[in-house]
Amino acid sequence: MEQKIYIDSLSKNLNIINSTYLKKLYDILENHKIVFPKYLNDEILTKTTGIYPIPKSKYIDEYLFNKTKSKSVIYTYIFKINNINCSFKYYFKQKQSALLDKYIMVISYILSLFSVKNVINIHLIELEDKKFFNNKYTALHVNSGFTLYYNSKIDIFVYRKEESVKVLIHELLHSIHLSGTYKNNKKLVNYYNNLYNVNIKTINIDEIYIELWARLLNCFICSKYSENHNYNTFNKYVSIEKKISEIQSYKICNYINNNKNIDINKYTHIVEYYLAVNQLLYNINEFLKYRFSKKKIFYLKDIQSFINFIISHPDYKLHKIRKNSIFNNTFRMSVIEFNLPRR
Structure with missing residues (x-):
């Protein structure tokens, strides 16, 4: 019930992603046996x-x-x-x-x-x-x-x-x-510290890359076993995940604005799971274009190219919510859930 309430709310005035590469990804996943x-x-x-x-x-x-x-x-x-x-x-x-x-x-x-x-x-x-x-x-x-x-x-x-x-x-x-064993990168640490006005000591590149792909693959699997199994459903699901990501990032950035230069990553991967993935979802067409330029779409073999992509795409969007919003109290990263398969 809660998930449906979230999805219904996020679906209102939803900006559907316009991406030829998202359709290309869907076709690959759909044709996979x-x-x-x-x-x-x-x-x-x-x-x-x-x-x-x-x-x-x-x-x-x-x-x-x-x-x-x-x-x-x-x-x-x-x-x-x-x-x-x-x-x-x-x-x-x-x-x-x-x-x-x-x-x-x-x-x-x-x-x-x-x-x-x-x-x-x-x-x-x-x-x-x-x-x-x-x-x-x-x-x-x-x-x-x-x-x-x-x-x-x-x-x-x-x-x-x-x-x-x-x-x-x-x-x-x-x-x-999927992304090798790439962990910290000083250049990326400095980049995120400057971009978000935080003071993190490390960044786990694996977590950024894998969390994004987990959300995309989750959207596909959920769409595959939904009542409306088609690209439009997949696109809607990814667009919904993009919107909830903007909401969660807004809440984090609002906290950072009142607590500047904190190590928001002190206990776990906040920048990676929320802020960095939100940036990639904002730039999803360019990210997929970058991945399709590689021999293997999913496997990250060239870590420097991914770092360069992140740094060259600093834009992101935050979605402001009201004080009485249903999203105020949740910190889930995604809202699309796999309902039980059709019989």
Whole structure:
């Protein structure tokens, strides 16, 4: 219900993106043939009990960490997509087949886009705690998942119900190293500090690139399984995400104006997830044009070209909201959610 209220509000006076490259992206994603899972156990779904194995991390607040530690029923799929061996563990009190199908469908689509060799373990629990905005820029108000890398495997943890599909896509893109392992860049730190009048010490380039693609891919998947499956729906969804991004960035910039030269990134990636992605959405046609000029659209192989693109496109838009706006209290990054697939 809340999501529908958000979307209905954002759809009013919505500026639809005019982009030939967005249509080109849609055509590529639409023509992609999904590789469905090859299950590796005789029993496709196994059921056990246990505790959500998420480790302590700066990307999960202590309060949410403790909430994950109650005993759960664990529903497990073990399967293979292309060269990727995957286990998907869903921690819940009772089986919900439609939800399990939804997540498997998302995993199948994303992983079948890429040809990599990996072992990925996905752990998903749906905490009801939402991301509230109260000018506190911490993991409790921002983060919903993270990915851990080991020598021979990768563990993905998604722990909030809100935005769970988009977050799952985001972490899957990390797991296949969509943007390599690029982290800090002093030139980009100085750029954002000057642009937004902040005093951040680091910038994680991976998070900017991957979060943008996660939102675009989430919009496509949501449009693909909507009642109106066509380019216009996809374009509308991306346009809605652009608008909510402008709203959230307005709230952050309003805070920065009253607290100049703060390290807004002290606890988590505020500039990356909100401000930088908002800039890229404002320049989405040029960003996609830049990506289509590369041999591989999705994989970021030339980090310097991406840095140059960001610096050469400093324009962005903020969407001011009223004090009684329904968006005042939410800090979610996206509003488009995957509804259960049609039967």
